[in-house]
Amino acid sequence: MQVTNKLTPFFENLNFDRSDNTMVVNFGPQHPSAHGQMRLILELDGELIVKSDPNIGYLHRGIEKMAENMTYNEFLPTTDRLDYIASTSNNYAYALSVERLIGLEVPRRAQVIRTMLLEINRIISHLFFLATHALDVGAMSVFLYAFREREYAMDLMEDYCGARLTHSAVRIGGVPLDLPEGWLESLAIFIAKLPEEVKTYEDLLTENRIWKMRLDDIGVITPEEALSWGCTGIMARGSGIKYDIRKEEPYELYSELDFDIPISDRCDSYGRYVLHMEEMRQSAKILEQLIPMYAQTEPKLMAHSPQYISAPKEEIMTQNYALMQHFVLVTQGMRPPVGEVYAPTESPKGELGFYIKSEGTPYAYRLKCRAPSFFHAGYLQKLLVGTYLADAVTIIGNTNIVFGEIDR
Amino acid sequence: MRKYTPKDNVQAKSYYTDRFWVAPRVPKTEVEKNSHFDKVVKAVDAKVKLQGAAVELGQLRIVIEAKDNIKVLTILRDSCGYKMCSELSAVDYLAKDGEFEIFYQMLNLDEAKRTRVVCRIKPGEAIESIVPLYKMANFAEREMFDMFGIPVNNHPHLKRLIMPDDWEGHPLLKTYPLQGDEFASWYEVDKIFGKAHRDIVGPENRNPALIDRYDSQRFSRVGYEVPFGAELNAENEKANPIEYSETLLVNYNAGTKDLKKRT
Structure with a gap:
């Protein structure tokens, strides 16, 4: 055992130097392809990884602790900072679990808008995945094309809620705003163009020799392992596990929409890349169906539940009782019933769910965010073993982890 | 008499709860x-x-x-x-x-x-x-x-995951305050400067909402500017805005900037 102090720091590769043994390499914490702050301690035999130990926590902000010290509405903008690539999916997952706890019925127009926002966020997230993953693997031009298209999607979000990354576009009980004028037309243009763009990326990558060499049979996840390690979303569907929460436990309007869940039996990185591309097409298909649905809804955006949700502004300004309730809700916060809830949603990364334990006070007694990336990052300690160092970058990029939700 | 604050749960609590409030239960x-x-x-x-x-x-x-x-x-x-x-x-x-x-x-x-x-x-x-x-x-x-x-x-590798290995305390306990405890406020000071410099550096500010009007390094004093790092206290703080900065201040009520004043 080495004795370490300020003058003789810990020397990781003493064994390696002495007897040509395994070498310990720090991958990160500031590595461009770790997609955030992750320290991966790799033990290498030549270029082969024999042991991997992901160290996380560099972005820990204590979001679960903050949830215990904030009223339910106060906490909502904080959820933006979980998966910051697709913020609305976090806002929505949180709002959904509080709504289930209270037992709220969300107006149909709000449901249409929410489903639209969720799918736009899925596209944004998948485009980001594709761009950064391709960049990691070495395909620089795909990055440029994908980010251009992502800009248009972010413009849509910006037109709706004014923010590009931290949307907070969903409220508990509905949505804060109606769609602005001309928004649906821009959306229609965007989704009409998206399949063509996806085709461009596929032309660049799918049959690309280098891309295939880097992704084929890399990061193989067997279905048993995927289940055991808690892989969800595309990570599980890439291993042939047919489970999408939008289909199996439908929320919002997903039960009325016609879309397919792409599954791949390849179990490797290439299969998961194909699924990402296919899911973008499916999202465009969902959005296409949602556009006519919007016109058939009444212009009501927030649920009517004066005990929990403030009345519309006109009522607050004209009716005394609505004003009183609004005052109590703003100063004290809503008090959901005693009980616990776990509401799973299909975020772009996998199963995102909030477990909320309520004791009937305006503050959540305990909030646990089940983040998909957390378990995918945990799986890296097994997934990377037996692969080559160069493939570690591919695998990390392919798991599509975001550190906002891993460290929380 | 000082108000009693429970020590076994230091998380935020509602400042007012009706006497007759009975929380409903999820069915x-x-x-x-x-x-x-x-x-x-x-x-x-x-x-x-x-x-x-x-x-x-x-x-x-x-x-x-x-x-x-x-x-x-x-x-x-x-x-x-x-x-x-x-x-x-x-x-x-x-x-x-x-x-x-x-x-x-x-x-x-x-x-x-x-x-x-x-x-x-x-x-x-x-x-x-x-x-x-x-x-x-x-x-x-x-x-x-x-x-x-x-x-x-029987966990294969039980050690801290999110907090540093040498951290003391468990953050999600109800007894752990939101801003962190005594240990937390010295942790980074000790890491970066060393324990010997505690007196000079002082504890870390872990309250992001803290505003110190006498701190001339971290807070701007619009209209009441002093040199960076100047020692300030209630006595030597100027009561009136400094003259030269008035020309830079924008009167938002006037609607447009009064550019004449600058020349």
Whole structure:
């Protein structure tokens, strides 16, 4: 055992130097392809990884602790900072679990808008995945094309809620705003163009020799392992596990929409890349169906539940009782019933769910965010073993982890 | 007399609660006969003693004893089809009951059913690791250990996950304040400057909302500017705005900038 102090720091590769043994390499914490702050301690035999130990926590902000010290509405903008690539999916997952706890019925127009926002966020997230993953693997031009298209999607979000990354576009009980004028037309243009763009990326990558060499049979996840390690979303569907929460436990309007869940039996990185591309097409298909649905809804955006949700502004300004309730809700916060809830949603990364334990006070007694990336990052300690160092970058990029939700 | 503040739960509390306020409860229903959940309850009840089972918001919640956790999860996995454990963590009930509540959120992929297995343990007691059944527990149990200090038996690699290895205290305990404790305020000072410099550097400010009007380094003083790092206190603080900065101030009420003043 080495004795370490300020003058003789810990020397990781003493064994390696002495007897040509395994070498310990720090991958990160500031590595461009770790997609955030992750320290991966790799033990290498030549270029082969024999042991991997992901160290996380560099972005820990204590979001679960903050949830215990904030009223339910106060906490909502904080959820933006979980998966910051697709913020609305976090806002929505949180709002959904509080709504289930209270037992709220969300107006149909709000449901249409929410489903639209969720799918736009899925596209944004998948485009980001594709761009950064391709960049990691070495395909620089795909990055440029994908980010251009992502800009248009972010413009849509910006037109709706004014923010590009931290949307907070969903409220508990509905949505804060109606769609602005001309928004649906821009959306229609965007989704009409998206399949063509996806085709461009596929032309660049799918049959690309280098891309295939880097992704084929890399990061193989067997279905048993995927289940055991808690892989969800595309990570599980890439291993042939047919489970999408939008289909199996439908929320919002997903039960009325016609879309397919792409599954791949390849179990490797290439299969998961194909699924990402296919899911973008499916999202465009969902959005296409949602556009006519919007016109058939009444212009009501927030649920009517004066005990929990403030009345519309006109009522607050004209009716005394609505004003009183609004005052109590703003100063004290809503008090959901005693009980616990776990509401799973299909975020772009996998199963995102909030477990909320309520004791009937305006503050959540305990909030646990089940983040998909957390378990995918945990799986890296097994997934990377037996692969080559160069493939570690591919695998990390392919798991599509975001550190906002891993460290929380 | 000073107002009493409870020390066993220092989290935010409502400043006012009506005397007659009774919190409603989320509806709990009995397990329906011959439903999927009924089969689960029967399968578990045959092997271990169940302390309670109810359906809450469409999900089964079964309460077991902490020592049975492996047995129950094995039954769920092998005979009830719960191939996946989506989440596990703890809830701190030390102030109320002197116990932790540990929950396992289970998922049956074939029937799209979710069951929550709940058990309680006393502080200091260890819970058996479920890593042999579900590998996802490797990280989840480490996080639970890190955040609550609940030891886990037979875990392959039990050490802090999110907080640094040499951290003291467990952040998600109800006794742990939101801004961090004494240890937290010195941790980075000791790391960066060394313990010997504590007097010079002072504790870390862990309150992001803190505003110090006499701190001339970290806060701007629009209209009342002083040199960077100037010593300020109530006596030497100027009462009136400095003249030269008036020309730079924008009168937003006037609508447009008065550019003439600058020349």
